[in-house]
Amino acid sequence: MNKDVYVLGIETSCDETAAAIVKNGKEIMANVVASQIESHKRFGGVVPEVASRHHVEQITLVIEKAMHEANLSFAELDAIAVTQGPGLVGALLIGVNAAKALAFAHQLPLVAVHHIAGHIYANRLVTEMKFPLLALVVSGGHTELVYMKEHGSFEVIGETRDDAAGEAYDKVARALRLPYPGGPHIDRLAHEGRATLDLPRAWLEDGSYDFSFSGLKSAVINTLHNAEQRGETIEIQDMAASFQESVIDVLVTKTIKAAQEYHVRQVLLAGGVAANRGLRTALEQKMAELQEVELVIPPLSLCTDNAAMIAAAGTILFAHGKRSELSLNADPGLELE
């Protein structure tokens, strides 16, 4: 009666070409990621045209590897899920068009997935989701607080008004002359330094769950500049610690407040910045003070961009009857709804 459901996920929104197969929305059969980071390091950031070119080179290889690892044929799949957006349009187009070609060739249902929905559903590959829940999604491209009252229902209660947290990390890292990507370097240095510098925290209006990191980034750059003008030296470790404390303070405080206000049973951390030790520790400490709210942080391989999360989210949408046409297009500014 209850037949197993196998979904192939495809993700190409930024600089990882990824394909994965997930069983019943929870069990990873294969999770293949081809990262382009070594190529983009040369440029100090992701170059969209270069990313698109790499995706074309990798796309069929990555899907083939996933199909082999899962030991499945196309006839055994139930659906194909693909990231429609947001992301880099040229990059998204490769995944979307590959997914459409596969859906057509093998007469399989096609399901478009929002990248953030994917990040949130990465958690379902670790533990069952308990509703209502709150997800904090933090990456190079996103900083969002998403409330879910049930499967497939997403309410963005807070988002960044300017830079994503990960973007602020990269820009500050550049100001500190650290190599790209800067996030892990700042996290490491922050643990060696002390938060002695006074940096702003953008709380925004009362009751707002939105974020803003561009002021903080500018404050870091100004502080470094002023010190240089006065011939003073700022310890790079202390700057990293002060910056990181400011970011984490805002992220964690708003998350805890939202978790209380919305009476959630679970808080999920998602996105590449979930790798940040400082953020994990602070969130774990503060969450321990809350009664009966579970904190879920997936392993790093599921926090950074991957296709298993897209397949997991796609499985739920598929079960809810969502289908996409062969005219599906990539949407770099897709809204989560």
Added chain:
Amino acid sequence: MKVLAIDTSNAALGVALVEGSVVKGEILTNIKKDHSTRLMPAVQLLLENCQVTPQELDLIVVAKGPGSYTGVRIGVTVAKTLAWSLNIPIVGVSSLEVLAANGHYFNGLICPLFDARRGQIYTGLYRYHGNQLECVESDRIVLSSGWAQWLREKQEPVLFLGGDVALHQDILTGVLGSLAVFGPPALQLPRPSELAFLGMNRTSEDVHSFVPNYVRLAEAEVNWLARQKEQESHGN
């Protein structure tokens, strides 16, 4: 042998189904509207009308550039995904060659071109020997004015083909005079059925490593290479 041909490398979107020496069907639009939404529905419509299932296809032929980077990637991605997942061969053909194929029976040089902005064109030089189209000068990106000067030396009539020819027509006739010949509108669009015939008897390529022929490196790559060179010369 059933061949599906796909060309989204420039403004025109074309798909064709050719079986043996018969053109079964062809869809060709020239409306500068996004290829990503329209390519797969066009393929679906074509095969449905011809009552052919994807599993019956024997070969995928794709126009691999030069052209719009995004456009050519859409066609190549769909082509290589279809070829790989249906386990059939893939053949890539120059987008300029597809256009040049329209010059049947022309006694002289055939010059297909696509505008590449700032006075530049993607172009090459072809010639028919009987039914056989031959490449005389390989595909490249050049200034249309310089290319016209160079063509004049050949002292032969040249047939210019392509939807962007009008943008460079004054320059070309200015330099070449009556040696410059321009085709009628119906021959200015690359025909996907010609693409199918061009690819039909060629050796297939490795599907995984198949990529567009962009002709140019990405701008960031060019700048990076220049910096590397500079550092090398400073290092010595």
